[in-house]
Amino acid sequence: xxxxxxxxxxxxxxxxxxxxxxxxxxxxxxxxxxxxxxxxxxxxxxxxxxxxxxxxxxxxxxxxxxxxxxxxxxxxxxxxxxx
Numbered sequence: 832x833x834x835x836x837x838x839x840x841x842x843x844x845x846x847x848x849x850x851x852x853x854x855x856x857x858x859x860x861x862x863x864x865x866x867x868x869x870x871x872x873x874x875x876x877x878x879x880x881x882x883x884x885x886x887x888x889x890x891x892x893x894x895x896x897x898x899x900x901x902x903x904x905x906x907x908x909x910x911x912x913x914x
Contacts, residue, residue: 845910849901858910866912 839861840848848863849856855866869877877897884895902911 842908842910855912857912860908 840858840863841861842858845856845858845863856863857866858864881895881897888895899912903909904911
């Protein structure tokens with residue numbers, strides 16, 4: 832069995848590389864994963880979830896975003912896109 836070496840990036844390296852990338856990537860504990868595009872079913876579900884959440888938080892301090900927002904989950908050393 833052969834082992835494949837995968838370089839581990841720092842969060843700062845990942846964020847810098849995303850600035851010039853045409854493809855969005857997620858970052859999990861040093862590993863980078865390219866994101867696939869979303870289809871119609873995904874977009875319909877995401878739209879319905881957004882509409883429901885927005886109505887629930889209206890008037891409060893929280894905000895809801897539909898897409899293209901990068902979330903930093905510090906406890907997991909990860910960045911995810913909300914799509």
